[in-house]
């Protein structure tokens with residue numbers, strides 16, 4: 001299976017950079033030259049500066065209108081670059097990584113997603129976006145809500161990562177982001193690493209594409225890992241991967257349409273009875289009742305790793321909170337704006353124009369003679 005990871009904006013390019021570290025094909029797109037230079041693993045020729053004519057390479061300061069414009073202006077150059085990386089072998093899935101709350105990622109990602117869909121209709125476009133922290137204030141929430149709406153009409157699935165759910169205690173923010181980014185990459189890389197790999201019962205690219213082709217609804221990746229010697233019940237470990245602590249989005253998994261579970265570990269632990277018990281449980285729990293599965297017994301392995309992907313989710317508290325907050329804010333903002341306009345009209349109405357007060361230039365001249 002071929003996946004191409006494209007990071008947009010600072011958050012997105014940092015995540016793409018980690019994918020590059022674990023050997024995925026990745027590229028980085030940003031309006032900020034400094035942020036592109038800061039990356040460690042994506043080669044320089046795969047870092048694309050956009051919107052230089054608008055921002056001078058200095059970023060868009062959380063303004064998604066500028067992020068959108070930057071991507072639009074430089075889209076031909078971006079698509080040429082992507083085409084040259086792809087060459088003649090098809091890409092199965094484009095993963096676009098970005099932060100929902102910023103300007104470059106939120107504004108630029110939907111534009112790029114649409115162009116990719118048009119140019120590569122057989123490939124999937126899956127958005128992987130970090131949702132803003134509550135304490136960041138209203139603008140990131142608005143940016144996120146509008147971007148969710150746009151992507152839901154373009155992308156095949158949206159894997160939303162709720163920063164609020166992954167941020168722990170008093171972690172300082174840059175460490176928190178770093179840890180969250182590792183978590184995202186570890187989970188998705190583990191999942192992708194198990195596709196098209198020989199095993200007991202395997203997952204291939206078409207299974208993964210089937211699960212992710214979910215008309216722009218939400219998907220979430222769960223994960224659980226344990227020392228093989230310490231696993232008392234594999235079925236409980238599997239269930240843990242998709243119960244709430246395993247997921248990084250507050251979501252009602254019962255609303256999911258499709259699921260996929262991959263289990264990797266030493267053969268003596270991968271007992272069929274245990275695996276089927278957990279799969280039956282998950283199949284009955286989700287609305288769509290379709291679960292794809294892959295078991296990968298590996299005698300060299302000492303840990304058991306479970307990756308779960310649930311898609312077609314349309315009930316999520318994390319998402320609802322953002323949409324409702326943005327809608328309420330928009331409503332009260334529009335009302336305040338209307339009131340301000342009414343007051344302005346009332347205050348200024350009845351004022352004369354200059355010519356009502358001052359005599360015209362030639363009249364003044366005549367008067368002066």
Ligand SMILES: Nc1nc2c(ncn2[C@@H]2O[C@H](COP(=O)(O)OP(=O)(O)OP(=O)(O)O)[C@@H](O)[C@H]2O)c(=O)[nH]1
Pocket residue numbers: 008009010011012014031032059060061062063098099100101102103104105106130131132133136140163177178180181
């Ligand atoms: N998980 C995660 N979230 C991040 C990270 N960096 C920023 N964010 C989130 O992403 C949003 C900001 O997006 P950025 O990527 O920094 O912004 P940008 O797209 O580069 O846009 P501009 O900075 O405005 O040019 C905020 O809501 C942050 O919470 C990160 O490294 N990891």
